[in-house]
Amino acid sequence: MNNEILDVIKKYEGKRGSGIPILQDVQAIEGFISKDSIRYISEHTGIPSAELYGIVTFYSMFRLKPQGRHIIRVCKGTACHVSGADNIASMLNTLLKLPEGESTTEDGRFTLVEVACLGCCSLAPVIMVNEDTYGKVASDKLEKILDKYE
């Protein structure tokens, strides 16, 4: 695992402003940013771990916990909001039976996140599963969508 992180660090060696891209690459490998990774990156780049932690908690794409195999993004943009995005999110919560305060299912199949806007406003309400976007979703059609992802 550390070898892969070291490769990432080497890729950005000598380049300025590499804190964010290193963390993005590490998250792509490990699925999230662990405390160990922060410590490791800090030791090998000289970027203080407080600064790295600051970046991770500032930007919404970084996660400090492992995520599910599939990421469901519920768009909470304005157009989706006025088209019933809240109901879509409630339905997903019911279907996924998420433990209180958690965003990942117990079997690690799905992680549910709410995002500000996916930019598909004309097809509101919209959800995205991994890189697949679904427009005009109806709450009773969600189960069928989820079935596609094992």
Added chain:
Amino acid sequence: MLIKEIKVGMASCGLAAGAKDVYNAFHDVLPETVKLTKTACIGFCYAEPMVETIDDEGVSRFYGYLSSKDAEAFAKHEPPQKKLIISQKEDAPGNKKLARQVRIATRNSGLIDPDKIEQYVARDGYRALKKVCTQMDRQTVIDEVKNSGLRGRGGAGFSTGLKWQFAKDAPGDKKYIICNADEGDPGAFMDRNLLESDPHAVLEGMAICAFSVGADEGYIYCRAEYPLAVRRLKKSIKDAEKRGFLGNHIYGSDFSLHLKLKEGAGAFVCGEETALIASIEGKRGMPRLRPPFPAQSGIWKKPTNNNNVETYANIAWIINHGADAYAAYGTEKSKGTKVFALAGKVKEPGLVEVPMGTTLREIIFDIGGGIKDDRSFKAVQLGGPSGGCVPEYLLDTSVDYDSIAKIGAIMGSGGMVVMDDTTCMINIASFFLNFTQNESCGKCTFCRIGTKRMLEILRRIQAGKGEMEDIETLHELSEQIINSSLCGLGKTAPNPVLSTLKYFKDEYLAHINEKKCPAGVCRDLVNFNIDPEACTGCTLCSRKCPVNAIEGVVKGPHKIDQDKCISCGACFEACKFDAVIRS
């Protein structure tokens, strides 16, 4: 009619509507005499998936609402006439809609394959860059952009030419340019569409800018939520480098430009230019005090010019056609055209590019087709979280920077979300406040805590626990947040509250005095029951209920378990027999 070519629209919205299946179906059944190609988005998003056909006479027609089942008909050269949206020859429902538009920034969108640089080149692509590199000097280019009257399309509306002038005049050998593609306004998607449909237009605009300000390095800062745009940009940069439109000694001149793509990591505040620069430098995206402006001290403290995607997309056209041609469109102080993202409760949502000065009514009713399900119009939200809600009696307002600002909204990046009588304006105000409060970087106290307090008050009003003095407090807090915040996020965060207080005060009063939500949205103020007499037992409401609160057998009357019910209204909307009663 014999079809010679079929282009399938494959931008994000098309793909979300099923364009991939349509493409595959065409691929399977089309005879070899018909060429099958891909394109992106012409902006008629409501009719996706869409295709364009070119017949043996060269006539172009667009068909919409397609599914893979339609492929056979096209293969027989008999496309379904009912699905005809635009036609160069005969009458079609979308013809008028297109005729009202002036497509400058979106001149190629939905017409070319964005992944094929030769198609961009064939439509005058990179000709403006050649003209600039071989025939013009830096100041002449800037003067041309100044004279066109182009103002920043990201929202603030600052003169683009003047901005370039500042960067050019700033002392220093090393300069940068940035393309702000961190389109964060919920409800705006014109930049995504431009990047997906015509990435080279943006790159060419950037190159012309870099030439005039004297930059040799540039960044495109694109949201990671737009994976297709990111992929297309990466490919386009490579293709442009291969052809010598980017890289060293462009068109044999001394001018070189290297562009890099930076993926945003998800922070709305990074749309603010100093925050964006901090983010490019690999730090938390916190805005800083200006001056110094980025034109003096930007990336790595070097002079930096930053423009938005749509601004750059206009540049090559201006150079090719001249400043006067651009300035011929628009109003006295807002020249040219603007792309709007029309969404929400409108019949035909999508992207439209119209001359500045077009009225809101023309955009929403003539181009957007009016309100969905023929309900009544309540408001249109302009400018996202920094903007405001415009009521019906102001629909004849001309859309230009100054007129929009005068009525308490902002042009912003061009998002227009239409709302009907089922939308509660307090809910909308609280939706935006929730957004800005979440996205506040936390640097300024009033933005960080003030927005939180305002949100709490709004939530209290929504719960029927508001008091008259809350309105006074909201005004007071708004003023303080506006006056004590450093960047645009805080300075404009109270706008959605102020504009709803101004135009929809009666709704606030109904929540506070009568404990009623006139639109029936606020969950604490509504209650749903099923009339057993009217219920046919169709089970639709039970399937739509997000919390499984509705019980009942097929063809038997259903009942709502009030302990489980979250008053979301899904059953009320779903019921076709008016059996769900809202009280």
